[in-house]
Amino acid sequence: xxxxxxxxxxxxxxxxxxxxxxxxxxxxxxxxxxxxxxxxxxxxxxxxxxxxxxxxxxxxxxxxxxxxxxxxxxxxxxxxxxxxxxxxxxxxxxxxxxxxxxxxxxxxxxxxxxxxxxxxxxxxxxxxxxxxxxxxxxxxxxxxxxxxxxxxxxxxxxxxxxxxxxxxxxxxxxxxxxxxxxxxxxxxxxxxxxxxxxxxxxxxxxxxxxxxxxxxxxxxxxxxx
Amino acid sequence: xxxxxxxxxxxxxxxxxxxxxxxxxxxxxxxxxxxxxxxxxxxxxxxxxxxxxxxxxxxxxxxxxxxxxxxxxxxxxxxxxxxxxxxxxxxxxxxxxxxxxxxxxxxxxxxxxxxxxxxxxxxxxxxxxxxxxxxxxxxxxxxxxxxxxxxxxxxxxxxxxxxxxxxxxxxxxxxxxxxxxxxxxxxxxxxxxxxxxxxxxxxxxxxxxxxxxxxxxxxxxxxxx
DNA sequence: TTCCTTGTTATACGACAGTATAACTGTAAG
DNA sequence: CTTACAGTTATACTGTCGTATAACAAGGAA
Numbered sequence: 483x484x485x486x487x488x489x490x491x492x493x494x495x496x497x498x499x500x501x502x503x504x505x506x507x508x509x510x511x512x513x514x515x516x517x518x519x520x521x522x523x524x525x526x527x528x529x530x531x532x533x534x535x536x537x538x539x540x541x542x543x544x545x546x547x548x549x550x551x552x553x554x555x556x557x558x559x560x561x562x563x564x565x566x567x568x569x570x571x572x573x574x575x576x577x578x579x580x581x582x583x584x585x586x587x588x589x590x591x592x593x594x595x596x597x598x599x600x601x602x603x604x605x606x607x608x609x610x611x612x613x614x615x616x617x618x619x620x621x622x623x624x625x626x627x628x629x630x631x632x633x634x635x636x637x638x639x640x641x642x643x644x645x646x647x648x649x650x651x652x653x654x655x656x657x658x659x660x661x662x663x664x665x666x667x668x669x670x671x672x673x674x675x676x677x678x679x680x681x682x683x684x685x686x687x688x689x690x691x692x693x694x695x696x697x698x699x700x701x702x703x704x705x706x707x
Numbered sequence: 708x709x710x711x712x713x714x715x716x717x718x719x720x721x722x723x724x725x726x727x728x729x730x731x732x733x734x735x736x737x738x739x740x741x742x743x744x745x746x747x748x749x750x751x752x753x754x755x756x757x758x759x760x761x762x763x764x765x766x767x768x769x770x771x772x773x774x775x776x777x778x779x780x781x782x783x784x785x786x787x788x789x790x791x792x793x794x795x796x797x798x799x800x801x802x803x804x805x806x807x808x809x810x811x812x813x814x815x816x817x818x819x820x821x822x823x824x825x826x827x828x829x830x831x832x833x834x835x836x837x838x839x840x841x842x843x844x845x846x847x848x849x850x851x852x853x854x855x856x857x858x859x860x861x862x863x864x865x866x867x868x869x870x871x872x873x874x875x876x877x878x879x880x881x882x883x884x885x886x887x888x889x890x891x892x893x894x895x896x897x898x899x900x901x902x903x904x905x906x907x908x909x910x911x912x913x914x915x916x917x918x919x920x921x922x923x924x925x926x927x928x929x930x931x932x
Numbered sequence: 933t934t935c936c937t938t939g940t941t942a943t944a945c946g947a948c949a950g951t952a953t954a955a956c957t958g959t960a961a962g
Numbered sequence: 963c964t965t966a967c968a969g970t971t972a973t974a975c976t977g978t979c980g981t982a983t984a985a986c987a988a989g990g991a992a
Contacts, residue, residue: 512825513738588827596824600737602817612889648904651880664837679873682907
């Protein structure tokens with residue numbers, strides 16, 4: 483009986499492979515299901531590599547949290563960047579991107595929630611969360627500010643921040659409940675609901691945001707995995 | 708060496724004690740920390756009782772989820788009931804109750820999130836979540852409807868439902884981020900932000916809701932445990 | 933008091949957890 | 963082609979996991 487043959491990968495590739503395997507196990511079987519052996523098997527290696535690359539299984543799991551958050555904010559930023567120059571259009575597209583596929587993903591919601599549950603008591607998690615939330619708020623503020631200016635509305639930092647907090651909550655909430663896919667309403671409604679509510683929160687004239695987005699009127703589109 | 712002496716409790720009391728111990732362990736040490744032995748020790752019994760009362764540890768954990776959700780919706784309903792008869796006041800109080808202590812609790816947010824992470828793949832969890840979300844939406848709709856009527860605004864079921872979805876998202880998001888206590892802003896701001904945003908979402912005149920709530924202008928009040 | 937029911941403890945068991953260590957082997961440098 | 967390093971496997975070890983089972987005792991019924 484000979485040993486398993488293997489390939490040597492670059493540190494980055496191997497780490498990423500293990501992190502993705504970790505996320506897979508957590509999404510599919512919960513925190514309990516992400517055992518060292520199971521994650522290693524999913525990544526096609528043996529459990530010893532976890533120690534080699536991350537020092538411990540717990541360190542790997544928190545690294546997976548950071549990795550997931552990086553993906554999420556990356557996607558969100560990307561979608562706001564490719565929306566052109568019109569401030570209202572940028573904001574509208576950003577909001578919609580967060581309540582439609584691929585961001586509206588039950589897998590991502592499940593992962594996010596699982597990790598959020600540990601933010602309260604574990605400092606590493608809490609640091610990662612705080613930083614990502616700060617980033618998201620800042621991004622929203624920079625999207626909101628020019629919209630207010632264009633309408634000659636007060637746009638001082640405090641006002642912008644309060645708007646950003648409320649808008650972030652709206653987006654988080656819709657993303658969360660929409661992503662969970664409870665089937666209580668058609669998730670194709672989410673863009674319209676989100677934009678209409680955002681216009682209300684920012685006290686913008688009707689259609690200020692809505693006009694920039696083609697709202698899907700067709701039938702249900704289930705959330706992606 | 709003699710046996711530990713014990714008392715026989717009623718089925719309800721013993722079950723509740725075990726469920727609360729389960730929630731404690733999950734909140735403090737995550738899903739992994741809620742082992743049968745640890746939960747039993749916290750409840751002051753031995754692990755065998757879990758099998759006796761719930762059949763298995765997994766069944767106990769999902770029962771704990773249902774127990775938690777019952778507490779949450781119970782508190783929310785209670786706070787809306789003791790708000791008098793004025794529709795605007797009832798809605799305002801309900802919203803504020805969800806972003807202030809004791810509902811704004813980092814422990815509850817952490818527990819909620821931990822369970823939500825399992826909604827996607829485990830049917831029992833998904834059922835419990837769907838039902839509680841449906842209840843919350845329905846409650847919001849019954850609060851929103853009379854407010855719209857009083858202002859002679861269209862109040863058909865579809866409109867109410869869309870408003871309820873958006874408002875629920877706003878409340879969920881503020882509760883979540885506020886409860887996590889990241890320290891990025893003063894959580895005493897949340898009632899004002901929530902009411903202002905709610906007025907915007909529902910397109911109500913300024914202060915329609917705000918006038919019914921004394922907004923705390925004093926210094927930071929950290930979220931309760 | 934005495935007996936019976938059953939809630940509760942105590943213990944054993946196999947499975948699997950995380951990880952430390954040693955042996956092996958892929959790969960690039962010399 | 964050889965050598966040496968380090969990425970990777972294999973394995974062993976101790977602890978804890980969930981739970982099945984049997985002994986025990988609390989407290990009401992007779």
